[in-house]
Amino acid sequence: MTGPFTVWAPDGLPEVNPGDDLVALTAPVLAGLQDGDIVVITSKIVSKSEGRVVAAHDREQAITDETVRVVATREHPGGTTRIVENRLGLVMAAAGVDASNTPDGTVLLLPLDPDASARTIRAGLQRRLGVRIGVVVTDTAGRPWRQGVTDLAIGAAGVVVLDDLRGERDTHGRLLTATVTAVADEIAAAAELVKGKSDGRPIAVVRGLGHLVTDEDGPGARAVVRLGPDDMFAQGSAEAYAQGWADAQAAVADGQG
Template sequence: MTGEVRVIPLRGVPELEEGDDLAAELAVAIAAVGGLERGDVVVVAQKAVSKVEGRVVSLDGVEPTARAVELAGPDGDPRHVQVILDESAEIVRSRPPLVIAETRHGFVCASAGVDASNAKGPRTVVLLPLDPDASARRLRERLLETTGVAPAVVVSDSFGRAWRQGTTDVALGVAGIAPVTDMRGELDAAGRELHSTRIAVADEIAGAAELVMGKARGIPAAIVRGVDVEPGEGGAAELVMPRDRDLFR
């Protein structure tokens, strides 16, 4: 780190539609705050990415199955639950209408990431990108074209945590940085060797960006500046806990 980390909100991005050039819209907001610097990380909310990629579903056209009706219970919308089932590789836990699911990407989260907040209407839900790492790579390439700088890119979304109240943003897609900093083999301040310490730096960057983006401010992106990130070609898939090391399922 440089000793100081700045988080700069990117304001003025309009409501996005399928097929919009997200990088071009971000480039305008980036220019308004003085442009990009070397080492910057651009964090973009998953919903912004999903909207331009057409990952939006109207519940009016969804026919719920008996399983969806069961999981919705008396208080949920079976159509919403059916979309969750369609997006899930496995249902991990449920307490109607709450569903914890593993997505096709390997993420374990509430509702398989299917969310009605900040959607386009009361009967509309937004899905996760099909391949968030690929989305981050494409966005990075387009930002290079539109700004002349290739920042690292993190696609973020809010996740709950099993033993903590509240949500925090994490990285769903990563391009241009190593998502995990491996400190195994290094020495701590007391000279002891670290044997298991691996820092989820992409998640930390996503959480920092959320402090200025928020859920109700209409700010879909931010620049995180001053973090000494390690360049890398890996993606957020590296942050998924391998099933053979998952002690809690």
């Protein structure tokens, strides 16, 4: 049974610049880490340290460059919103390209491999601080059918990312057949409650969930991504309708041929 846990966001992290050693910068503000703690890091500072700040006077072009597949496009008074699958397999607005808190004329791309970033940070912090921890790298995204945005895990190391409860029984004895909990996303969302979007505290520590910290790095947050045959909503409704209409017309044309 999971007991109480605590989440806090330490102060004191300096501005992160391209080429900075993120482990060296974060270790001093995380000096009190204990075995079983989970460090939750906003992807923005991971991207900055890895030099993912790129010149892009046209943010739309940067989004196009990071896009693998367009899911939905909507025009609105403020411009155009594109929901796309990016190079990491993540489906989100603007491919995760961020134009906030970066110098004029630049945008910030997501880390090339957030799971690898999480593994590197975990190994470095464990070595420096002598503790056994987990690391989750997060980004912000919207969700179908829900207003607002929340943080989710895009990288993870040493943390259970999915808790498969299938085969267990609920409190009434009923067999669970479909319940798989996205633990890493829940940790990311809990951490965002204390980090905030504009408070200058991009790191949080979760204590009390040591049963979710693993010896091995594990499969990473990539295991949470649902694509291919498992994705029942691979297109926006308007796009799916248009594609279905086009397919129907093509089938009629083939039949007439």
